[in-house]
Amino acid sequence: MGAKDGDASNVARWSAAARRRAGRLRRAVTHRGAAAPAPSAPATLPWIDLTEDDLHLLPDDGRAELRLRIRDVGVLRALTLAPGPRYLRVVVTLASWRAPTLGWRGSLGAVPGLTGVKVTWPASEKGRLTVAVDLAEPTPVATVARAIVPLVVPSRALPAFGSPEIAVDARGADSALALLSTPAARQVVPEPDVEALRGADLLLVDEVRPSEVLQVHEPATLLAAPVVDVLVHRPLGRRRPDPQDPQGLAALGSAALVETRDGWQVVRADGALVVDVPRDRPLREAHVRKLRPVGALSLADGVPEAPTAAFAARLVELAATGTVLHGGHGLSGVPGLDPELRDLMGTRAPTSVLELTLRSVEQVRRTLRAHSGLAARDRLSRSMGWGSAMPTVTAVLTSRRPDAALATLRALGAQSYEPFQIVLAMHGVPAPDLTGLDDRTRARIAHVVETGPEVPFGAVLARASAVADGELITKVDDDDLYGTEHVADLVRAYTWSGAQIVGKQAEYVHLERRDVTLHRTFRTETYARQVAGGAMMLSAADLAAVGGWRPVPRSVDRGLLLRVLQDGGVVYATRGPGFVYTRHDRGHTWLADDDHFDTRVLDEWNGLPPQLVEFEQQS
Numbered sequence: 001m002g003a004k005d006g007d008a009s010n011v012a013r014w015s016a017a018a019r020r021r022a023g024r025l026r027r028a029v030t031h032r033g034a035a036a037p038a039p040s041a042p043a044t045l046p047w048i049d050l051t052e053d054d055l056h057l058l059p060d061d062g063r064a065e066l067r068l069r070i071r072d073v074g075v076l077r078a079l080t081l082a083p084g085p086r087y088l089r090v091v092v093t094l095a096s097w098r099a100p101t102l103g104w105r106g107s108l109g110a111v112p113g114l115t116g117v118k119v120t121w122p123a124s125e126k127g128r129l130t131v132a133v134d135l136a137e138p139t140p141v142a143t144v145a146r147a148i149v150p151l152v153v154p155s156r157a158l159p160a161f162g163s164p165e166i167a168v169d170a171r172g173a174d175s176a177l178a179l180l181s182t183p184a185a186r187q188v189v190p191e192p193d194v195e196a197l198r199g200a201d202l203l204l205v206d207e208v209r210p211s212e213v214l215q216v217h218e219p220a221t222l223l224a225a226p227v228v229d230v231l232v233h234r235p236l237g238r239r240r241p242d243p244q245d246p247q248g249l250a251a252l253g254s255a256a257l258v259e260t261r262d263g264w265q266v267v268r269a270d271g272a273l274v275v276d277v278p279r280d281r282p283l284r285e286a287h288v289r290k291l292r293p294v295g296a297l298s299l300a301d302g303v304p305e306a307p308t309a310a311f312a313a314r315l316v317e318l319a320a321t322g323t324v325l326h327g328g329h330g331l332s333g334v335p336g337l338d339p340e341l342r343d344l345m346g347t348r349a350p351t352s353v354l355e356l357t358l359r360s361v362e363q364v365r366r367t368l369r370a371h372s373g374l375a376a377r378d379r380l381s382r383s384m385g386w387g388s389a390m391p392t393v394t395a396v397l398t399s400r401r402p403d404a405a406l407a408t409l410r411a412l413g414a415q416s417y418e419p420f421q422i423v424l425a426m427h428g429v430p431a432p433d434l435t436g437l438d439d440r441t442r443a444r445i446a447h448v449v450e451t452g453p454e455v456p457f458g459a460v461l462a463r464a465s466a467v468a469d470g471e472l473i474t475k476v477d478d479d480d481l482y483g484t485e486h487v488a489d490l491v492r493a494y495t496w497s498g499a500q501i502v503g504k505q506a507e508y509v510h511l512e513r514r515d516v517t518l519h520r521t522f523r524t525e526t527y528a529r530q531v532a533g534g535a536m537m538l539s540a541a542d543l544a545a546v547g548g549w550r551p552v553p554r555s556v557d558r559g560l561l562l563r564v565l566q567d568g569g570v571v572y573a574t575r576g577p578g579f580v581y582t583r584h585d586r587g588h589t590w591l592a593d594d595d596h597f598d599t600r601v602l603d604e605w606n607g608l609p610p611q612l613v614e615f616e617q618q619s
Contacts, residue, residue, distance in 0.1 A: 047093070052078040052174055052284060058085045058141065065089040066141060071096070073153045074232060074285045078174040079145035080184040086138035092148060097122060097129035100154055100527035100570055107568070109147035113137050119151065146184040154498035154527070154570045157182040158374070158391055159471040159539040164381070167200035175282050176204045178229035178373040181389075183498065202380070225336040226313040227376050228320045228367065232285055234496040235322030235364055235575075237292050238525045253294045254349070257302030257318075257325075264302055264314065266294065279310055283317045291321050295356055296349055299328035307334040316341070319367040322360045322525070324350055338370035344617065354519075354603070354611075361577045362615045365485055368492050388419060391494075393487055393537075394446070394470030397478060398425040398460050402432035404478040409434075412476065413441025417488040421446040425464035428453030458559065459551040465543060473543060475557070477534030481510070483578035483613040490537040493574035500569030501538045501561065503531025507576030508612050511583050517612070519603040528573040529565065533557030535579045542569065580612055 049069045050057070055078060059066070066087045070076065072094065099105075102125060108117055113136035120130040131151060133144050149155050158181045168176045168185040177185060189199045255268045263279035275290040277283065297318065304311055312334045319325055319341060328345040331337060344363055350356040369375060374389065381389040395412050399405035405424065412422050422445045424431065431448050447467045451460050465473055474490055476482065486504075493502040505522035536557065543549075543560075546567050550559040561571060610616070 050075055050079075053281065055079065055082050055174075058082055060085045063087070064138075065091070067091045067093075069093045069095060072285045073149060076145045076149050076152070077177055077184050077231070080142045080149075080187075081168055081174055081177070082140070082142045082145070085141050087135070087141060087144075088138055089132065089134050090139075090141060090144045091130065091132045092145075093128060093130045094152060095128060096126070097152060098126040101529065104154075104527075104568075104570060106151040106153065106155070108133075108151045109149065111135070111139070111144060111147045113139060140187070142185070142187055146186075149184050153183075154572075155183045156498055156500070158495065159541055160389075160391060161471060162387075163389065164201035164384075164386060165199075166202045166204065166377075168204045175227075175229070177231075178227045179204060179376055180373065181377065183231060225338065225371055225376070226309065226316045227373055228317050228371050229282065230320070230368065230372055230374070230492075230496040231498075232288060233283060233317045233320035234288075235320075235360070235525045236496065237289070238322045238360070239293050239295075240524060254296045254298070255294050256298040256300070259302055259304060266291065266297060277314055277318070279314075283314065283321075288321050291318070291323050294323045295360075296324040296326060298349065299325055299331075299345060303328055303330040303334075307331070309335050312336050315345075316367055316371045319345070319363050320371070322364050324356060324359045324363060326350070326359075338366060341366040341370060347617065354609075357575065358577055358611055358615055361489075361575050362617075365488070365492070365615075368495075369488075372492075372495070374495055390417075390419060391472050391491065392419045392421070392470040393417060393472045393474060393491065394468035394540075395420070395422050395474050395476050395487065396425065396461060396464045396468060397422060397476050398427055398457070398464060399478040400427050400429055401478055402426070402429060406432050406434075406437070408476060408478045408480075408482070409437060409441055409445070411482040412487075413438060413444055414484050415482075415487045416484050417491060420444060420487060421469060423447045423449065423464045423468050425449040425451065425460050427451055427455070427457065427460045456551045456553045458549040458553075458556040461549040461556060462551070465540070465548065468540060471540060472537055473540050474535075474537040475533060479582050480532075480534045481580040481582060481608075481613055483615075485615075486535070486578040487537075489574060489578050490535070493572060494537060497527075497572035497574075498570070499527065499572035500542045500564050501531065501536055501571045502574060503536035503571070504576045504579045505530075505535075505573050506532045506581035508580045509583065510580050510608050513583075515607055517580070517605045517608050518601050521600040521602055522573065522576070524573050524575045526573060528571050530558070530561055531571060531573050532579070532581055534581065536560075538564070577612055577615070580608065 045063065045065055045067050047067045047069045051071070052075055064087060066085070068091070070092060105121065111133065114133065115136050116134040118132045122128055129152060131148050160181070163181060166180055167187065191197045191199050253268065255266050255274055258265050258267050264277040266274040266277060268274060274294055275287050277287070315334065315337065325345045326347060326349045331342045331345060334342065341363070344366060350359050378389040381387060397405065397408055397412065405426070409422065409424065424445060426449070428451070431450060434442055434445065446469060449464050449467065451463060461475070472491065472494065474487060490502055505524060507520055507522045507524065509518045509520060511518070533556070542564070546563040549556055552559060564571065
């Protein structure tokens, strides 16, 4: 759509889903019998059970206090879009809260006019949680909800040296949350001088109102493909398959997608219902939790004859959870579906636990590469001439071994992620000759740092990190193996976890002396206390905020993890494919013999299975 002269704000037309939903809700209120507005709050106010689809049922009758019971943080995020109602006191109860890690407690965000807050935590690490917020003057419930989000779940925005201010109109659909770089929506704040600065650079609205918006910009790339909300549609908590279970893949669970009148159902082979999949609204957190035990989902009988945009949206939401979708042979007509993802969904069912894991990881990669909110923002940002919306990443590589450094530089040069750079720090030895590297790898090496052998390892890392240009920093080691998707895997986990540090565990270990590869028992797609030092990522701002790397000769990774945890941060471990931890006889900063790694082994292979590093698609 072409632009009209006038206002310089850019507006992306959002769907009419919210209007349809509002109509249903108005009819529901009429059916139930809406109470007459009360002139003042009653002595004892009833609790209101609220879901994401009931926001228009919030009372706006002049009462001073609002008491809500909600099932999960998804309702809080949707509340940040709630129009209008203001209260002097807001009380929110989460029926079933769970701490991401032992002892974690979040912090309340900013609330103007806050006079008091009381948090009643459950006696253990899970249970009922209640937050009561008192305010000096009536305040929008959206403002209070936005402040409660980081109190109850790990929450932060993506780091950026520059980004547009994206706002969601109060009448917009909550599916617009998927397009934000923040966990919750910011309300539009009008500026007094709109010629100097507008309240937002991009406003997502349910409908364009010419009296309020003079210039309309509708970038087709934004809405050309279905978009998933990575804070809902993600593999967090996905159950890890156990190769030693005598039931094999059956122990993890296989199911089929079956079309019904109201949408679809995920049904196990024995006929048991796993979850209903709605047709016209997104999957919610409650749906995703029920999908965690389902390892594979057949699409053979679930693809409509005439696939709609709604089916495409549900399909990519299912794919983002990590449940392996297979047998989808009629997907060519699904509108907006990424071709590479469609091809993967059309392959046969996995036949081994390893194949199931690798397929799940690759499916999430392809889904989020094409259908995440970050991908949509990146397309929009480029079309507007704002540059890439992807966070910049610097890989910091320290080495005492020139030959090993060159091998790792080649692996980093092949990384799929952009924008990406490398800082090479040589510890006690000169930098190797880099002229033999390919052009792409050489172009990615932004800085070379050389230090003497007397400088502690942690101080070397500090010097290298100080010259890094990336908004995110990842540490890599010169003796580990990295697939081309490794850095992108960490960025994706960073977007969906809300953690300060993300990484991979030493889940796959190659012992060079015996030439065997071990699959070790680590919990993944979960919040953790540690990750492998050669596969961790955090923002440059968080690294500096905790004091950076300690100037110690070894255990530098552990030192950083402790600093982050002690400052209230959290750590998230994503799945291991694309990273293989290697043990050899050429010296390690972590002193451990091979016998240490023979404990807690799930599976073992002779040599190094190449698919652990690079995915190989089966037919």
